[in-house]
Amino acid sequence: xxxxxxxxxxxxxxxxxxxxxxxxxxxxxxxxxxxxxxxxxxxxxxxxxxxxxxxxxxxxxxxxxxxxxxxxxxxxxxxxxxxxxxxxxxxxxxxxxxxxxxxxxxxxxxxxxx
Amino acid sequence: xxxxxxxxxxxxxxxxxxxxxxxxxxxxxxxxxxxxxxxxxxxxxxxxxxxxxxxxxxxxxxxxxxxxxxxxxxxxxxxxxxxxxxxxxxxxxxxxxxxxxxxxxxxxxxxx
Numbered sequence: 518x519x520x521x522x523x524x525x526x527x528x529x530x531x532x533x534x535x536x537x538x539x540x541x542x543x544x545x546x547x548x549x550x551x552x553x554x555x556x557x558x559x560x561x562x563x564x565x566x567x568x569x570x571x572x573x574x575x576x577x578x579x580x581x582x583x584x585x586x587x588x589x590x591x592x593x594x595x596x597x598x599x600x601x602x603x604x605x606x607x608x609x610x611x612x613x614x615x616x617x618x619x620x621x622x623x624x625x626x627x628x629x630x631x
Numbered sequence: 632x633x634x635x636x637x638x639x640x641x642x643x644x645x646x647x648x649x650x651x652x653x654x655x656x657x658x659x660x661x662x663x664x665x666x667x668x669x670x671x672x673x674x675x676x677x678x679x680x681x682x683x684x685x686x687x688x689x690x691x692x693x694x695x696x697x698x699x700x701x702x703x704x705x706x707x708x709x710x711x712x713x714x715x716x717x718x719x720x721x722x723x724x725x726x727x728x729x730x731x732x733x734x735x736x737x738x739x740x741x742x743x
Contacts, residue, residue, distance in 0.1 A: 550730070557640075559719060559735040560674075567730075575730065607673065619664055619676040620731060 519543055521623035523608050529629045530598045538593040538626050540608030548611045549591035550575075550620065551583060553604040560607065566591055598630045633658045633724045637734035644710045644741045652737045654703040654720035662723035663703045664731060665694050667716045674719065678705075710741045 524539045540549065547568050552560040552575075562575030566585040580602060582594045591610075595602055605627050609620040634657040644650055654663070665677040678687045680696035680703060687694050691714065693706045703720055717738045721731035 552733075557735060559733040560721075562730060562732065565730050573730075576732065609674075619679050621676070622674040624673050 521608055521610055521621050523606075523623040523626050525626060526624065527627050529631065530595075531631050532599060534598050535594070535596050536598065537595075538606055538608075538628075539590070540592065540623060541590045542608075542610040542621070543589065544610060544612070544621065545588070546610035546612050546621075547588070549585065550609040550611075551581070551591070551593045552607045552609065553577065553602075554607060554625075555604050563593065563606075595628075598628075600630045602628065603630045604628060633660070633722060633732045635720060635722050635732050635734040637718075637720055637737050640735060640737060642737055642739045644707070644739065646711055646741055646743045647709050649709065650707050652705040652707070652718055652720075652739075654705070654734055656701050656703075656722045656732075659698070659701075660722045660724070661696075661698050663696050664721045664723075665703070665705055666719045666721065668719065668736070669716050677718075707739070710739075712741050712743065715739055715741045 521542045550565040551563040554560045561577045564583040566572045569588045584592045605625050607625050608623040611620045612618045636655045663680045666674040668674050678694040683698040685696045691708045696703045717736045719736045721733045724730050724732050
């Protein structure tokens with residue numbers, strides 16, 4: 518049982534390049550989330566998927582797109598990376614019964630945009 | 632718009648001392664979470680508080696929730712160096728499912 522996994526762990530992009538961050542969970546959780554963490558800012562919710570087939574915007578969705586590929590996988594895409602997107606990105610999942618459980622976080626992806 | 636504020640943002644403590652971290656939030660919610668993060672690591676769940684008056688304890692940490700005051704506290708008793716970390720509170724922003732809004736975190740440093 519690997520929990521929540523993320524790939525890649527590190528990535529350096531040039532401004533304007535695109536990339537997709539991958540997230541998978543093997544806990545049969547319904548809901549999945551993408552956050553970014555910047556120094557002094559805590560974690561900010563980018564997008565979430567309450568269940569397979571649905572996605573919703575969080576606090577800071579601009580510049581990102583997401584795909585809930587299936588119940589296990591939730592990807593985050595940067596179409597045209599900007600230096601302001603330099604951050605640590607965390608994926609999380611939860612079983613989905615409101616208030617029944619806590620979110621489980623992946624190890625994070627450290628992204629630098631030059 | 633839900634806002635979550637923690638204070639203090641930085642806390643330097645001596646071993647053996649007690650202290651409290653405060654988490655205030657701006658709109659009605661009865662679900663609040665506390666997480667711990669070590670430098671360069673991911674987040675680890677500490678407590679899930681699901682109702683007014685909820686109190687949970689684990690070792691030297693105790694968390695409580697007052698939904699009427701929109702306030703949660705994380706109390707540290709007799710701090711030890713191993714508690715040095717950043718602590719985040721997070722509040723659920725939706726009625727159905729779960730979507731968390733985080734505070735900025737409190738960085739705790741415990742020294743002897």
